[in-house]
Amino acid sequence: MATEVKVPTLGESITEATLGAWLKQPGDPVAADEPIASLETDKVALDVPSPVAGVMGEQRVKEGDNVSVGAVIATIEAGGSAAATPPVADANPPGPGETPTLKGDETAPVAADAGGEESGESNLTLSPAVRRAVLENHVDPSKIKGTGKDGRVTKDDVLTAAKAQKAEAPAPSVAAPAPPSAPSSAPAAPPRSAAAGERREERVRMTRLRQTVARRLKEAQNTAAMLTTFNDVDMTAVMEARARYKDLFEKKHGIRLGFMAFFVKAAALAARDVPSVNASIDGDEIVYHDYLDVSVAVSAPQGLVVPVIRDAQALSFAEIETTIADFGNRAKAGTLTIEEMQGGTFTISNGGVFGSLLSTPIINPPQSAVLGMHRIEERPVVKGGQIVARPMMYLALSYDHRLIDGREAVTFLVRMKEALEDPTRLLIDL
Known part of the structure; x- marks a missing residue:
């Protein structure tokens, strides 16, 4: 039997929020009161806890969607399985040097490092800001020791790990020259490299908090004689x-x-x-x-x-x-x-x-x-x-x-x- 997860009361005069990030995916085991999603309101980001223990079921809204207080955003399926359903391997075994494939949309589980310390589950529950920092700095959050509440990873933890990762990065090695190849009638294409003056743009949706700050500050300028x-x-x-x-x-x-x-x-x-x-x-x-x-x-x-x-x-x-x-x-x-x-x-x-x-x-x-x-x-x-x-x-x-x-x-x-x-x-x- 599935249990519905609803948007909790957000505070006085706040009736709507934005789903910032899913902290659990369908099939993930979930403990009672464990955060499964992060909401962004006009003032703060807050977690939505699971009302029961079980397995993460259907996600009924997408990241970035607006949700109202009391709206059903997900379901928790009954069951005490500690792991998600294992992936189904392809009927044809892979040949030497090939990567095994999975059927459908299933995802292979990430294997733990041999001999490494097991990372706490709370460390993998990341807020939107921390997820963005992880992606931008290319670090593995499971290897970061969190300093936040209940051992959760904070943005500062990610930045510190990124600095340490850069400091430990080995110097680039010189590649051995490639063996001569057979002559070709077509001229070889020059190697492609990034232009020194390359210009890039990135569009990031404003968080609900930033939208509210912008609106209120402009309202203050328009209303008050400052x-x-x-x-x-x-x-x-x-x-x-x-x-x-x-x-x-x-x-x-x-x-x-x-x-x-x-x-x-x-x-x-x-x-x-x-x-x-x-x-x-x-x-x-x-x-x-x-x-x-x-x-x-x-x-x-x-x-x-x-x-x-x-x-x-x-x-x-x-x-x-x-x-x-x-x-x-x-x-x-x-x-x-x-x-x-x-x-x-x-x-x-x-x-x-x-x-x-x-x-x-x-x-x-x-x-x-x-x-x-x-x-x-x-x-x-x-x-x-x-x-x-x-x-x-x-x-x-x-x-x-x-x-x-x-x-x-x-x-x-x-x-x-x-x-x-x-x-x-x-x-x-x-």
């Missing part, structure tokens, strides 16, 4: 505080003290003085929040995702850093949930980790402001009448001018600058 204001911050005090307490902090809390906690706390302090930065427009009403839910951009295999730190104004430095580290790890493993990326009231984007000096970030509706952090670099500044070198960072606040006046935007950045240049303000609430 403006960006800038300031710079002397990071000397923050860097000295980190250097002085980082070892004690990590020993006590089990997490490194980063820059983001300082900025989140400073934003919470500034938003209390300038509440419009943490507000939003709903029709002809302004919604003010007495809490600060900070969306933080983190890297994931499919691109940047923006999980939310809830009630950031009430969290300690250790709680903020622990939450951010957890988001980063689960973003790489692809295990962030949709609920964790909904409902932010303010966004902080750290382009400095990629080397950005200055930018004008785009707000994420319905939010009304986004703070852009940038790289820290020593620049000459005047202090006490003397020109000195100080570690400086540019801050950029993009905001919706329909709600936030220029005076309020500048005041918000000044409050953040004061708190970061004198972190004691964060402790005594000034």
